[in-house]
Amino acid sequence: MSTLLKEVITENTGIRIDQCYQCGKCSAGCPLSEEMDYPPSYLIRMLQTGNADLEEKVLRSFTIWVCLSCETCYSRCPMSIEIPKIMDFLRERSLVEHKSNRKAKKIIAFHRSFLKSIERTGRLYELGMLADYKLHTADLMQDMDLAPKMLAAGKLNIFPELIHDRANLSAVFSKTIKKKK
Amino acid sequence: MALGFYPGCSLKGSSREYNESVLALARAFDIQLTEINDWNCCGATAAHNLNKDLSFALPARILALAEKQGLSEVLVPCAACYSRLATTLHELKKEDGLRTRISEVIGLELKASITLINVIQLIEKYVLPALDGRVVKPFNHKVACYYGCLLVRPHGILNFDREEEPQTMDAVMAKIGASPIDWAFKTECCGAGLSVSRTSTVSRLSGKIITDAVDRGAEAIIVACPMCHSNLDMRRKSINEFTGSPSSIPVLYITQALGMALGIERKELGIQRHFVKVEI
Numbered sequence A: 001m002s003t004l005l006k007e008v009i010t011e012n013t014g015i016r017i018d019q020c021y022q023c024g025k026c027s028a029g030c031p032l033s034e035e036m037d038y039p040p041s042y043l044i045r046m047l048q049t050g051n052a053d054l055e056e057k058v059l060r061s062f063t064i065w066v067c068l069s070c071e072t073c074y075s076r077c078p079m080s081i082e083i084p085k086i087m088d089f090l091r092e093r094s095l096v097e098h099k100s101n102r103k104a105k106k107i108i109a110f111h112r113s114f115l116k117s118i119e120r121t122g123r124l125y126e127l128g129m130l131a132d133y134k135l136h137t138a139d140l141m142q143d144m145d146l147a148p149k150m151l152a153a154g155k156l157n158i159f160p161e162l163i164h165d166r167a168n169l170s171a172v173f174s175k176t177i178k179k180k181k
Numbered sequence B: 001m002a003l004g005f006y007p008g009c010s011l012k013g014s015s016r017e018y019n020e021s022v023l024a025l026a027r028a029f030d031i032q033l034t035e036i037n038d039w040n041c042c043g044a045t046a047a048h049n050l051n052k053d054l055s056f057a058l059p060a061r062i063l064a065l066a067e068k069q070g071l072s073e074v075l076v077p078c079a080a081c082y083s084r085l086a087t088t089l090h091e092l093k094k095e096d097g098l099r100t101r102i103s104e105v106i107g108l109e110l111k112a113s114i115t116l117i118n119v120i121q122l123i124e125k126y127v128l129p130a131l132d133g134r135v136v137k138p139f140n141h142k143v144a145c146y147y148g149c150l151l152v153r154p155h156g157i158l159n160f161d162r163e164e165e166p167q168t169m170d171a172v173m174a175k176i177g178a179s180p181i182d183w184a185f186k187t188e189c190c191g192a193g194l195s196v197s198r199t200s201t202v203s204r205l206s207g208k209i210i211t212d213a214v215d216r217g218a219e220a221i222i223v224a225c226p227m228c229h230s231n232l233d234m235r236r237k238s239i240n241e242f243t244g245s246p247s248s249i250p251v252l253y254i255t256q257a258l259g260m261a262l263g264i265e266r267k268e269l270g271i272q273r274h275f276v277k278v279e280i
Helices: A005-013 A025-029 A040-049 A052-059 A072-076 A083-096 A102-121 A126-137 A146-152 A166-175 B008-012 B016-028 B044-050 B052-068 B079-094 B096-106 B119-130 B168-175 B199-215 B226-233 B236-243 B254-261
Strands: B002-005 B032-035 B073-075 B115-117 B142-145 B220-223 B251-253
Touching: A005 A040, A005 A052, A005 A083, A025 A040, A025 A072, A040 A052, A040 A083, A052 A083, A072 A083, A083 B044, A083 B052, A102 A126, A102 A166, A102 B044, A166 B052, A166 B096, B008 B016, B008 B079, B008 B226, B016 B032, B016 B119, B016 B251, B016 B254, B044 B052, B044 B079, B052 B079, B052 B096, B079 B096, B079 B115, B079 B226, B115 B119, B119 B168, B119 B254, B142 B168, B168 B254, B199 B220, B199 B226, B199 B236, B220 B226, B220 B254, B226 B236, B226 B251, B251 B254
Parallel strands: B002 B032, B002 B073, B073 B115, B142 B220, B220 B251
Antiparallel strands: none
């Protein structure tokens, strides 16, 4: 078992962080760069150093959560480094180690409400998900003008669509995201 | 022609006009769509952001159900669902170990033998060859074809069109009489999954897309992804507040534009459901 985060990434994803030669194309093309604390190429450089303090900053960064997985970085990387996959790995790791950035609270709350909705019904139940999200973010007023307009346009289901084999889906959740580490 | 069909959650809810227009188009060209029985959500952005195994297991269950039903070619109109299903298929084919493990997680046999097609491929393969003489109302407008992220990236997995300056939607729109414009934001991100949790990001990113399309004279933006559509259409109020130059350019699914050109009733295509009124 290696202790360097970049090596753990290689073991889990097959991606070699040291292949990056810091051309900066990913940061230049990233639509979210300006909202990140470290643009993608900085994040990769921090991992390359193997410095424990910098690795800690990576796991605690806002960058990994505001990344939209738009795949622009990967498509333009001259070394074809799959940065979106690295981001996925870092997000999961950051959660497991309870290091997620405070600014990302709402983003994570949304993902959790989304998955909770699927676990219960099998398909996304938008009203239920939004109610759960509001409950966890105390952002009660958000999108209050949107819901009635969506209802009027027939874009919001009042009741969830339930799949039949919900037991199967519940087992999928217990064997993955809910598995005891 | 018979195809499997995975509508996904958006098409059953906030983007039901996409579903309506896909079905109308299929009817018009005698394409039988068989929905996958008891399908579940693909997990979208949330699953791959939080847990890798879950992000493979949810799409894998869908693929396994399609196989069980004997479907070989499956239409997936939502670009986000398509991306999750294609990524999963790609990884499952690459790694036998992963396929065995995920098959155990979902409790279903998994061959990873399905072929997926997106809505543009459906149009190219089954609609364009039969289009002669069918266009009764040419779509006589300047249009900005907006591909977004997940229709074209990553190329290694999707193998569709090209990542920079794609052309397939433009070619389809030209076939029904439209004039596609050259513009800079064809494959820029709309803000996608941050729509609810960080609306300001969506306003900024989608604002740039709308501004460029309008500045270059487009009369409509044409899309093939429910997330792109809901951000550009339902979030227009906050986008307009952000850009400071309110725009009323309508956003249409490519299936709706095609349907209009074929003379299909606007209501059958769900055009009245848009927040930004379609006055073309």
